[in-house]
Structures are given as C-alpha cells and as structure tokens.
Amino acid sequence: MSPLPEPQALPISKAPDQETPAPLPLDGVTVVDLSRALAGPYCTALLADLGARVVKVESGTGDPSRQWPPFDGKDSLYFDSTNRNKESIWIDLYSEDGKEVFRTLLSSADVLVENFKLGTLEKMGYSTEDLHNLNPDLVHVSVNAYGQKGPLRDLPGLDQVIQGITGITSVTGPADGDGYRVGLPIVDIASGMVAAFTAVSLLFGRERGNPTRTGATSLYETAVAMSVFQGQKALSTGTTPHRQGNSHPSITPYGSYPTATVPIVLAVSTQRHWTDFCTLIGRTDLLEDPRFVNGQERTEHRDALDREIAASLRSHPAEKWIEDIRGLGIPAGPIRDYGQVMADEHTLALDMIQRTRRPDGRELEILRGPVSLAGYPTPVRSAPPGLSANALSILAGLGIPEADIDRLVAAGVVKAQPDSSPQATPADAALQEVVSR
Structure with missing residues (x-):
C-alpha cells in the first residue's frame, strides 16, 4: 500500500428536511467510536443526536451487541437502540495497513470514545502520549468498569455486577425479600450520559484554550455517584438504607397504592x-x-x-x-408496560418514535434521543448501520485514492460489504474486552 495522503476533514452528514435547528450544535465535530455494547455506544448516540458525525470502528466479529436479541429479521434491536445516526467501518486494527488507516482517521477527528478494559488501548499502540503526538487536539473519553485506580481497577465488569457491588441492588426490590437488579441497564445508560457530558465539556474547554484532552468515567464511579441521598445517608449517619419496595425512602406518601381497579x-x-x-x-x-x-x-x-x-x-x-x-x-x-408506553398519545406527541429505512428498504420505527432543541426533537438522520456499511465513503472522505481503497479491501484490511461476517483473530480478542453490556 502506498503512503496515505494528508488527512482531510470528513464530510458532515446532512439532516433531513424538518424543523430542527440548523446546524445542530455538534455539526462539524467528528467522533471515532471504538466502543462496544452499551455504555460507550449510548454516549456516542447522544453525540450523534446533537449533530456529531460518529464513525463506528469495528473489528473482529464486530460489535458483539449485533448478535444479541431481540431481533428484527437478522438485525439486532439491542444494537439498533444505541447506534442511530452513525456510520460503520470494519478495520483489521492489528495489521500495519489497518493501523495506518486508523491513525489517519484519528488524525482528522475531534473525539475518540472507547470502553475497553484499562490497558487495552495502550496494548493496541494508542497511549495518551501516542494519541497526543498523532493529533494534539483529539479529545479522548474512556469508559471502564472500576476506574483508573484501586484494587478492582483491572477487573472486567458488567452492569448487573456493578449494580450489586455498588449498593443499587441493596435498595431495589420488596422490603421483605431479596434485592433486585433495576429492570434496565441503568448503570450503563448513566455512564454513557456521563461520558457524553465529559466529551462535550472537553470540547468546550478545548475551544477556550484549556489543555486537557483526556477524560474518563467508570461504571463503578457512576453507580456510586448515583446513590445521592441514599449514599449520603450511609456516609453521614452510618445508617444503612434498605429496600422499601415501591415506597420512596424519604417522602410519604410517595409510591404505589391500590385502587378499586389497578395500582x-x-x-x-x-x-x-x-x-x-x-x-x-x-x-x-x-x-x-x-x-x-x-x-x-x-x-x-x-x-x-x-x-x-x-x-x-x-x-x-x-x-x-x-x-x-x-x-x-x-x-x-x-403503571404502564412498554407496549402501552410506545402507543401512548403523549409519547407520540413528543415525536419519541421516528421512522427511517434500513439499507434494504425496510421501514424501521426507532426511538430518538431525549433532547429537543429550540422546541424540536433531535432527528434520527439515519438508521443504525450494517457492519462496515460506510467503509468506502469513509475511506474516500479521508482522501485515500481509489486504487489504495481497492487494495485495502482485497487484502481484507477493510471490509466493504455491509453484511460481511469477518472472522475474529487471536489479536482481535482484546477488542472484545468491553466493560459494559
């Protein structure tokens, strides 16, 4: 492969014609998304909702959540729920040509988001110093399991495990029974929100001349911080909060009560x-x-x-x-179930459900992000991408000559077919060491 040209700015995806602010607040911001599963993808989905161009970089067998139910045909709705408004490219990140492509992508980006175990990015050759030398303006946001120090720092962690170890399970469930996990992956979701807030804060600081380019959160830190008054009660009074079923721990009457029909x-x-x-x-x-x-x-x-x-x-x-x-x-x-919520007139009035089309033309109803701008909801500009569905346009946008793109595809360095199923290599196994699910 011949040397790659100097990186060019990636083209910005255009929003469909609708009454939303133009440009969106993060138009012109390019995010390279190395994250997998939920916490990281939720972060980058929020950034994409606000106009950022999110390039999802996959390797091995791709984001593992592509294989998780529920399914719409062959498409994972788990994956779909946090990958709207993104593009996908599959790169062999351990080949020399693949590393060169990835470095070129990073050198023209504004933000890198990843949720690997601590040390994984460094093993791949992208330490904080390496990233700074490659692109001094690149903002790097990491989401890991247990934080950057402490006795648990090197352990993997998933949402329900973190719920248990941080006290959430201890205050969830019936007062006279065992603790329950929250019915949603609440720690992953909240960690994704914190990571998005961190990314935007670092970008804002960069524009004001602040030199800080790295930020991190963890599932553990987010979950402990979410304890708010419950954690503060234990800290300040030495009294351990307990489960109280559907009753609020501090305010009464506040909770679920029976009526002549339903609670x-x-x-x-x-x-x-x-x-x-x-x-x-x-x-x-x-x-x-x-x-x-x-x-x-x-x-x-x-x-x-x-x-x-x-x-x-x-x-x-x-x-x-x-x-x-x-x-x-x-x-x-x-108290409603999710089928009732999706059909509720208030949900519909808020335009929470938007319609888009998959690459094969099938219509997809999908939930938008939770933000409105100037009174209008942020739009779903594109359906969740197929695996490496945007590889050719991404490479062309980087200024890579067509002949070199053909060689990259022929050599298996980049996959160009949206329905390809690349096989994992031993080196790629590190990419599956995600910290959230």
Whole structure:
C-alpha cells in the first residue's frame, strides 16, 4: 500500500428536511467510536443526536451487541437502540495497513470514545502520549468498569455486577425479600450520559484554550455517584438504607397504592399537598393525627399511614383518582408496560418514535434521543448501520485514492460489504474486552 495522503476533514452528514435547528450544535465535530455494547455506544448516540458525525470502528466479529436479541429479521434491536445516526467501518486494527488507516482517521477527528478494559488501548499502540503526538487536539473519553485506580481497577465488569457491588441492588426490590437488579441497564445508560457530558465539556474547554484532552468515567464511579441521598445517608449517619419496595425512602406518601381497579403511583411531597390530598380522599382526620403531622413523622410511621391511604383509595377506580389527584397539582399516574408506553398519545406527541429505512428498504420505527432543541426533537438522520456499511465513503472522505481503497479491501484490511461476517483473530480478542453490556 502506498503512503496515505494528508488527512482531510470528513464530510458532515446532512439532516433531513424538518424543523430542527440548523446546524445542530455538534455539526462539524467528528467522533471515532471504538466502543462496544452499551455504555460507550449510548454516549456516542447522544453525540450523534446533537449533530456529531460518529464513525463506528469495528473489528473482529464486530460489535458483539449485533448478535444479541431481540431481533428484527437478522438485525439486532439491542444494537439498533444505541447506534442511530452513525456510520460503520470494519478495520483489521492489528495489521500495519489497518493501523495506518486508523491513525489517519484519528488524525482528522475531534473525539475518540472507547470502553475497553484499562490497558487495552495502550496494548493496541494508542497511549495518551501516542494519541497526543498523532493529533494534539483529539479529545479522548474512556469508559471502564472500576476506574483508573484501586484494587478492582483491572477487573472486567458488567452492569448487573456493578449494580450489586455498588449498593443499587441493596435498595431495589420488596422490603421483605431479596434485592433486585433495576429492570434496565441503568448503570450503563448513566455512564454513557456521563461520558457524553465529559466529551462535550472537553470540547468546550478545548475551544477556550484549556489543555486537557483526556477524560474518563467508570461504571463503578457512576453507580456510586448515583446513590445521592441514599449514599449520603450511609456516609453521614452510618445508617444503612434498605429496600422499601415501591415506597420512596424519604417522602410519604410517595409510591404505589391500590385502587378499586389497578395500582397507581402518587407523590405527596409538600405540606400543602398533604392537606389537599387528605381532603380529597375524605380523611381530614389524618391531619390531626400526631403520627402524620409533618413529613418526618409521616415517613417514620409509613406503614400505618400507607394502610389508611390504601383503604381509602380502594373506594374508586384508578382513572378517577388519577384525574382528581392531578387536579390538585399532585403528581400521579398509572403503571404502564412498554407496549402501552410506545402507543401512548403523549409519547407520540413528543415525536419519541421516528421512522427511517434500513439499507434494504425496510421501514424501521426507532426511538430518538431525549433532547429537543429550540422546541424540536433531535432527528434520527439515519438508521443504525450494517457492519462496515460506510467503509468506502469513509475511506474516500479521508482522501485515500481509489486504487489504495481497492487494495485495502482485497487484502481484507477493510471490509466493504455491509453484511460481511469477518472472522475474529487471536489479536482481535482484546477488542472484545468491553466493560459494559
């Protein structure tokens, strides 16, 4: 392969015609995404939602989440959920030609995101010093399992393991039963959000002349930080928080309560709301009970109060209580499953579900990101990419001559077919050492 030319700026994907701010806030920012599974891809999906061009670099057998259910035909919906608005290129990252292609990609990028075990990137030849020498303006964000120091730093970690080791499981589930994992990979998702915030903060600092180019978070640090008042309670008082089922640990009444039909969730968080709520349910006698006179007393006598409230709420169906309680300005609502949520008129009114097409022409309904700009939702500009579906355009955008691209593809350094299934090599196994799932 002949020497590669000087890198050129990668072309920016254009958003479809719709009422969204143009340009998007991160238009012109190029992100190289080496991450796999969930925490890292969730981070880069958020960056892509805001306009960044995200080039997903895959190797070995590709992002392992491509093989995880549920499926739409041959397409993993697990993968689809965090890879909208991205492009994909498969590169043999351990061949010399592959390394040269990757270095060229990095030299024209703004951000590198990866979620390997500590030390994996360095083994690949991309230490902090190497990255700085290659591209002094490159922002590097790492998501790992347990942080950059401490006795657990070198261990792999996945979401549910981290939930258990950081206390989340200890406060989740029935009060008189075993702890539960949260029903979503909450630590991965939150870590992805923290990583995206870190990336944008580093970019902002770079524009203001700040020299810092590296940032990191971990599943462990994110999960411990998420403990907020529960962790602070243990830290400051020495009292260990415990599971309380569907009741809020600090505010009462706040939780799930039965009605004549189905349970509802309500949150009486102020003294005025407490007075209004007791009047609504016909229990003004509770206002005079010394056990319930203020928020602290109500929480200390939660079990007794919950029994009184449950008895009163069983007099009417859920729909009536929700309407009447909301009429007082008190938060209340039903407990829905995800099928109901996706069909809910409020979900649809927020344009949370957008439509795009897969490369084979099949329509795909997909959830957008959670951000709106100037009153309009961030758009899904493209469907999640097939494996290496954008390789040729990415290489051409780097200024690599067509003859060299042909040689790279012929040599297996780059895969050019979106449905290819490259075989993993022993060296590529390091790329599967992801820290989140």
